[in-house]
Amino acid sequence: xxxxxxATLGCKVNTxxxxxxxxxxxxxxxxxxSFKEKADVYIINTCAVxxxxxxxxxxxxxxxxxxxxEALIAVVGCYAQTASEQLEQDANIxxxxxSDGKSRLADMIEEGLRxxxxxxxxxxxxxxxxxxxxxxxxxxxxxxxxxxIQDGCNQFCSYCIIPFxxxxxxxxxxxxxxxxxxxxxxxxxxxxxxxGIHTGRYxxxxxxxxxxxxxxxxxxxxxxxxxxISSIEMNEITDELLEFIKGEEKIARHLHIxxxxxxxxxxxxxxxxxxIAWFMERVDYIRSLIPDISISSDVITGFPQExxxxxxxxxxxxxxxxxxxxxxxxxxxxxxxxxxxxSGHLENKIKKExxxxxxxxxxxxxxxxxxxxxGKEVSVIFEKEKDGKLIGHSxxxxxxxxxxxxxxxxxxxxxxxxxxxxxxLVGCPLKEESYEAxxxx
Numbered sequence: 001x002x003x004x005x006x007a008t009l010g011c012k013v014n015t016x017x018x019x020x021x022x023x024x025x026x027x028x029x030x031x032x033x034s035f036k037e038k039a040d041v042y043i044i045n046t047c048a049v050x051x052x053x054x055x056x057x058x059x060x061x062x063x064x065x066x067x068x069x070e071a072l073i074a075v076v077g078c079y080a081q082t083a084s085e086q087l088e089q090d091a092n093i094x095x096x097x098x099s100d101g102k103s104r105l106a107d108m109i110e111e112g113l114r115x116x117x118x119x120x121x122x123x124x125x126x127x128x129x130x131x132x133x134x135x136x137x138x139x140x141x142x143x144x145x146x147x148x149i150q151d152g153c154n155q156f157c158s159y160c161i162i163p164f165x166x167x168x169x170x171x172x173x174x175x176x177x178x179x180x181x182x183x184x185x186x187x188x189x190x191x192x193x194x195x196g197i198h199t200g201r202y203x204x205x206x207x208x209x210x211x212x213x214x215x216x217x218x219x220x221x222x223x224x225x226x227x228x229i230s231s232i233e234m235n236e237i238t239d240e241l242l243e244f245i246k247g248e249e250k251i252a253r254h255l256h257i258x259x260x261x262x263x264x265x266x267x268x269x270x271x272x273x274x275x276i277a278w279f280m281e282r283v284d285y286i287r288s289l290i291p292d293i294s295i296s297s298d299v300i301t302g303f304p305q306e307x308x309x310x311x312x313x314x315x316x317x318x319x320x321x322x323x324x325x326x327x328x329x330x331x332x333x334x335x336x337x338x339x340x341x342x343s344g345h346l347e348n349k350i351k352k353e354x355x356x357x358x359x360x361x362x363x364x365x366x367x368x369x370x371x372x373x374x375g376k377e378v379s380v381i382f383e384k385e386k387d388g389k390l391i392g393h394s395x396x397x398x399x400x401x402x403x404x405x406x407x408x409x410x411x412x413x414x415x416x417x418x419x420x421x422x423x424x425l426v427g428c429p430l431k432e433e434s435y436e437a438x439x440x441x
Contacts, residue, residue, distance in 0.1 A: 001031045002113070005039040007060040010047025012195040012230045014077060016148040017102060018045045020134030021076075024106035035064070041072045041109055046079030048165050050332035054079050065092045072112050076105060078165035082336075084122045098122040099166050103132055125167030128152075129205075133172055135180050138187040143383045143392070143410050145189040146230075149177050149213070150196025157260070158271040158338035159300065159331065162197060171202050174213055182221050190381050190412060191226040191252075192217075199229055200236025211241045218250050225412045226381060226395065228252040234259075234282050235273055246289050249379075253290060254324075254397040258298035262317035263310040266303055271338065276317055283321050292376070294324040294369065294396040301358055302331045302351025305344035311354050315361060324369040324396075326362035330355045370398060370425055373417045380427065381412045391424075402427040 004025050008018040021043055022032055033039050042064035046057035057079040064073055074095035075087055081098035088096060094112050097105055100123045108119050131151060139145045152169040153162050181192055194210070196202060203209040214227055227250055234257050245251045261267050264275045283295060299318070301311065318326070330351035333340050373396075380400045382392035389401045390408055401424050402415045408429075415427030 001029065002041065003031050003033045003037075003039040004041035004043065004109075005033050005035040005037065005064075006043045006045060007035045007064070008045045009053055009056055009060070010045075010049060010078065011197075012146055012193065013148055013151070013197060014045050014047060016136070016146040016195055017077070017134060018043070019136050019139055019146070020102070021045070021105055023136055023138075024103075024134075025109070028106055028110065035060075036067075038068045039071060040068075041074065041113070042067070043074045043076060043105070046075060046077040048078040048082045048161050048334075050329065051334075052332065054083065061090070061093065072109060074105065074109060074112075076102065078162070081122060081125060081165045082161060084120070088120065094118055096120045096122065099125045100128045100132065103134055125165070126163070128167045129170055131170040131172045133176055133180075135176075135183075137180075137183045139184075139189065143189065143381055144191045144193060144228075145184045146193045146195050147177065147180055147184065148172070148195050150199055150202045153197050155198070155273070156271060156338075158269065158342075159303065159334065161334040161337060164336050166197050169198060169201055169204055171196075171204065171206050171208070173206055174203075174208050174216060177213060178216060178220060181217055181224065185221050185224045188410065190224070190410065191228060192224060193228045193230050195230040198233065198236070200232035209238075210236075211238065211244055214248075214251065215244065218248055224250070226250055226252055228397075229255065231256045231258065233257065234279055237282070237286070242286060242289055249395075252397065253292065253395040254294040254296070255286070256296045256298075259318075259323075260298060260300050261303060261306070261310075262299070262314040262321075263306075266306050266310050266314070269305060269339075269342070270300075270303060276313075280317065280321055283323075292372070292396065294398070295321075296325045296327070296397075297323050298327045298329065299358055300329050300331050301354035302346045304331070304339055304342040304346065306346065315358065318358075319361060319365070322368070323362075323365055325366040326358060328355045328358045328362065367420070370420050370423075373398065373425060374420065375417065377414050377416050377430070378427070379412055379414050382408050382410065385409060398425055399423070400425045400427045402429055404429050 006018050008014050044060045047053035072094045075093050076097040101121045150171045152167045154169050156163050262276050378394040380392040380394050382390040390404045391401045417425050418428050419426040
């Protein structure tokens with residue numbers, strides 16, 4: 001049997017697409033093995049958002065070649081799209097596939113194994129305006145499933161390569177989303193994470209919206225217990241969406257909202273569509289509607305011309321907003337972006353030092369947010385068993401461990417948080433929940 005291995009770098013959208021490649025190859029009779037093992041086919045699903053991501057993509061290519069020099073090497077995704085001319089010079093790469101035509105990868109692999117000749121499929125992705133579906137019916141060994149509903153970006157933030165790597169915004173039609181979501185639910189997935197490059201802009205151009213889609217999912221897929229939004233921009237969070245989240249317990253109480261900087265001058269240089277004052281007002285408004293909601297964020301440190309005073313402003317404003325946690329990235333210069341042409345690029349040691357300070361603040365904020373839940377009840381979908389306890393995530397994306405019946409695995413139950421043990425919250429099953437579970441065993 002022909003074997004294959006996949007290495008996935010980058011975002012949740014890549015995670016979904018890799019699952020699509022896996023499903024297509026398994027359907028053709030291929031067997032998946034670990035990327036650390038010798039395989040007949042290696043797929044490297046690349047990322048280009050930072051220089052580090054590009055470097056890791058190249059490392060994975062070299063690792064695959066070292067494991068089996070005779071293997072078919074397929075390099076796909078954002079780095080393949082943006083660095084195609086460079087990668088094309090590598091004679092070890094058999095398939096080079098950019099950000100369009102991904103549904104053809106399995107067929108390209110079959111052809112490559114037969115004909116032993118290089119294949120390249122790189123389009124001008126900015127001209128692609130049709131969403132390419134990769135239907136998936138199950139994520140093996142996972143309670144949570146991802147569903148890619150949107151692709152592309154029209155924002156052109158000055159630091160970002162994604163509009164050039166992913167192309168223009170496009171969305172999967174509602175009925176197709178519902179069909180995949182229903183299949184995932186029937187396969188046993190209790191939670192679906194809606195993913196996209198700009199998830200909040202879902203529906204633009206197809207007479208729909210993210211809120212409209214989620215309302216249909218709640219109504220038409222009753223077995224689905226939780227719907228989570230992977231990431232959403234603040235200017236995409238409508239009052240209608242907030243009211244829906246407030247009134248519908250199936251929608252996760254966690255919004256990951258990238259701020260990128262908490263200083264208005266830096267935001268303007270980044271071409272972000274808001275001021276920090278407006279962003280902070282919206283954070284306050286969201287919390288006024290949904291008090292315990294988790295609001296996490298992405299922040300870039302050391303953007304060109306960012307002064308120490310401006311960075312301190314970011315630290316202070318993030319502390320005031322009490323964001324639950326942060327993903328912190330030192331600024332990475334990317335070709336083709338406006339920021340690459342700016343003056344005032346900072347030394348790497350300054351960018352890394354600021355990232356370290358911000359990461360320390362994130363740890364403090366996350367600990368405080370978790371401690372706030374001690375004594376409160378949360379709904380947890382339990383995903384795994386470890387050391388005699390079940391572990392899962394709450395609606396707020398808090399990791400919770402509880403001494404609960406094994407029958408609770410892959411199901412949702414309410415627990416009362418009793419302590420914070422390191423980074424892990426400890427929960428106690430409610431008496432009525434525990435009695436019901438035992439009586440049903």
